[in-house]
Amino acid sequence: MKLKLITYNISPAYDELNVRWQSNDNKISGLGFISKGEDKRIGLLKCPLCHNENYALNVMDGLCSWCGFNANKHENHVTNI
Numbered sequence: 781m782k783l784k785l786i787t788y789n790i791s792p793a794y795d796e797l798n799v800r801w802q803s804n805d806n807k808i809s810g811l812g813f814i815s816k817g818e819d820k821r822i823g824l825l826k827c828p829l830c831h832n833e834n835y836a837l838n839v840m841d842g843l844c845s846w847c848g849f850n851a852n853k854h855e856n857h858v859t860n861i
């Protein structure tokens with residue numbers, strides 16, 4: 781399944797970019813954020829593939845504890861919205 785990465789700001793009060801994923805059938809799922817560090821890694825809170833909430837210790841790695849989805853290695857990153 782191909783997923784597009786969507787970034788958006790929840791509010792001007794936050795300078796952190798939030799992240800969701802959109803599948804080919806236009807369903808939007810998952811939840812994450814782009815860290816403020818220079819490496820711009822994606823933190824994964826809720827997985828767009830298995831829809832489980834991530835285990836806290838794996839959030840900053842962007843790695844789903846349940847199915848292994850890696851938010852930082854996805855090939856189809858498209859930034860929009």
Ligand SMILES: [Zn+2]
Nearest residue numbers: 827830844847
């Ligand atoms: Zn998962």
